[in-house]
Amino acid sequence: ETGVTQSPTHLIKTRGQQVTLRCSSQSGHNTVSWYQQALGQGPQFIFQYYREEENGRGNFPPRFSGLQFPNYSSELNVNALELDDSALYLCASSWDLTSGSLYNEQFFGPGTRLTVL
Amino acid sequence: GESVGLHLPTLSVQEGDNSIINCAYSNSASDYFIWYKQESGKGPQFIIDIRSNMDKRQGQRVTVLLNKTVKHLSLQIAATQPGDSAVYFCAVASGGSYIPTFGRGTSLIVHP
Numbered sequence: 001e002t003g004v005t006q007s008p009t010h011l012i013k014t015r016g017q018q019v020t021l022r023c024s025s026q027s028g029h030n031t032v033s034w035y036q037q038a039l040g041q042g043p044q045f046i047f048q049y050y051r052e053e054e055n056g057r058g059n060f061p062p063r064f065s066g067l068q069f070p071n072y073s074s075e076l077n078v079n080a081l082e083l084d085d086s087a088l089y090l091c092a093s094s095w096d097l098t099s100g101s102l103y104n105e106q107f108f109g110p111g112t113r114l115t116v117l
Numbered sequence: 118g119e120s121v122g123l124h125l126p127t128l129s130v131q132e133g134d135n136s137i138i139n140c141a142y143s144n145s146a147s148d149y150f151i152w153y154k155q156e157s158g159k160g161p162q163f164i165i166d167i168r169s170n171m172d173k174r175q176g177q178r179v180t181v182l183l184n185k186t187v188k189h190l191s192l193q194i195a196a197t198q199p200g201d202s203a204v205y206f207c208a209v210a211s212g213g214s215y216i217p218t219f220g221r222g223t224s225l226i227v228h229p
Contacts, residue, residue, distance in 0.1 A: 003158070040221070041122075041221055041222075042206050042208075042217070042219030042221050042222055045216050045217065045218075048216070050146075056216050058216065090160050101151055105163050105166075106163065107163070108160030108162065
């Protein structure tokens, strides 16, 4: 069984640029959630995708967007990067019977460390 | 909205001692609580969870206690080992949807 993988592991961008982060969910999982973890803080929920549809969103502006593909892998896109976007971006996958209805264990990837200069 | 706080940013213990990490939450409607362990350079790893219809749940060397009256939960680790050194987060969710709010984390340092 393959765990959650994320790419790239590290990334450096400058203010105003755009970035795409990628996540491959654990085999058999149909739900992907994205989190932002600033240094010394707990993860903050960005959004969740269930069967290619956005299924809940945290308090993040529209320049944070995402996609989920038919194979349940996912992308996080951030436009017009700001210095405060520097953080560890975590992806977590789970298997849900229906959209957002069950508390199922989430499996996290190792994250992508984004630095915005 | 929900706010989740941990009582101590750092906890130092000796190998073999029992560790207790505490967490407080604000929303009385919260009904699902999870503890995660995050080692350096890794994503959070699920340890144990508990739903609001329970007040105690045990796993292997870990116990979670939930006190809904004072909106407090704790993670107890028995016979703490150096491999338990990590940052521990509590996360709280409500309303039947897994959109958790995480606390800031407690760094557990285990001295051999």
